[in-house]
Amino acid sequence: MSKRNKREIPAFEHPIIETHCHLDYLKENPLEDTLANAKAAGIEKIITIAVSPDNLDTVMALTQADDMLWGTQGVHPHDAEKYTQATGVKIREQALNERIVAVGEIGLDYFYDNADREIQRQVFHDQLQIAADLDLPVVIHSREADDDTIEILRRFETSLKRKGVIHSFTSGPELAQYAIDQGFCLGFNGICTFNTAENVRDIIRMTPLENIILETDAPYLTPVPYRGKENASCYLPFVAEKVADVKNVDINEFLPIVYANSQALFFPE
Template sequence: MSKKRREIPVFDHPIIETHCHLDYLKDRPLEDTLEQSRQVNIEKVITIAVSPDNLAAVRELSQIKDWVYGTQGIHPHEAETYNDQVEEEIRTHAQDEKIVAVGEIGLDYFYDKADRATQREVFRRQLQIACDSDRPVVIHSREADDDTIEILKEFETSLKRRGVIHSFTSGPGLAQYALDQGWNLGFNGITTFNKAENVRDIVRMTPISQILLETDAPFLTPVPYRGKENAPFYLPFVAEKIAEVKGLALEEVIVQTYQNSLRTFFPER
């Protein structure tokens, strides 16, 4: 059961929503969602591309506000839709002013919605785009720790900018490899779930200097709003949980994750 719902906290320091899907939100008008996000001091929002069908939609969304940004990439679920034309579209727009990363890319062996060999090939091809365009990467990895590590090893020297393994639910082996290589780990509402002690264990081992906050909205709504559609304005609950789990002052978590987000996605801003 969800805990008693309470008001969304508002922090004095701004926060950055590093991973959501604005084009998937359905429960309220987008303008209302963005306005409510501003009211809880969300300074920037990154909306994430996942398929050939929403590459252009994400680019359009990144233009609706000067503080909304996007990515370009194909999720492993959609790997079998990847082709030369899609690759050219991602390459063409990877360095657009409002596009801050290549993603969401990676491997998903839990749902296996695409052939695994195809997933690996598409992951490699998009990592190469990130290398060529000097963009950070947003990675999805589920039940694919070993192959994720092996593929990332191939790009250790050529990928100059790291990025994030988002919605981290993998094991400590992948976490430690990623941290050693300078990647960030992204945490969201899963950290508040009763049965997610394995994720909280990874939060504990992750330096605060390598943690990014995200919602993955409309998915993974944090306690105390589970059961409702997720939205960027619930991000403060994630920050609170990270502070609790790591035994750090909330202000330190907010300030440091903000700096981490700037360093990763907005190094020249």
């Protein structure tokens, strides 16, 4: 991996779990190179995320490609209008596979409004019900939809036992506090390294260490100093370094905590 006049990826003693990426969307390197680079950067496990009826099977297949790979099943709000009863049945059946660790990526996106908002809300609700029925955590996408996200999650406060994560957290403090109070994790990625993302760093400051997990959302949101390149799990140490710095915690103290958080959420004993 060429440095291209940029910092080398930091090497830490403790492994990291990549809790959110989209391996089937990466184009720069073959899968085997992507995984080799991740392992070299100290990444122990990678969770690749389903987003559409069109990639449920692709994600399932990826989880069989290497022992470090795990996956989810779910439909992103952008594709909510593609969701059918048959899609729900498929998610429910495939989520029983031992390599599937959550229902996701599900939620609401009122920023792009790629799907009708009422349909988004119904599809979000239906998939939360699947997770509750199967006793799985959820991976939630929420953008410009804080109030409705809270309102729908309130319906599942008792039935969704394992909670989940609001990933790529860019929402406001009210949703953050609600999620923390309910036992959800917040997922932080390369956005926290961007100069303009002080709002995200403010949320990191208010989030207890025990509620933080790390992700890349690759191939999107490449952290500084590699912005402009396709993102990949091997860049996750830059995210870890920045979040630890914002929390004013030594990286060697920070990493075991977020590892334990990720393990407890997605890989409980």
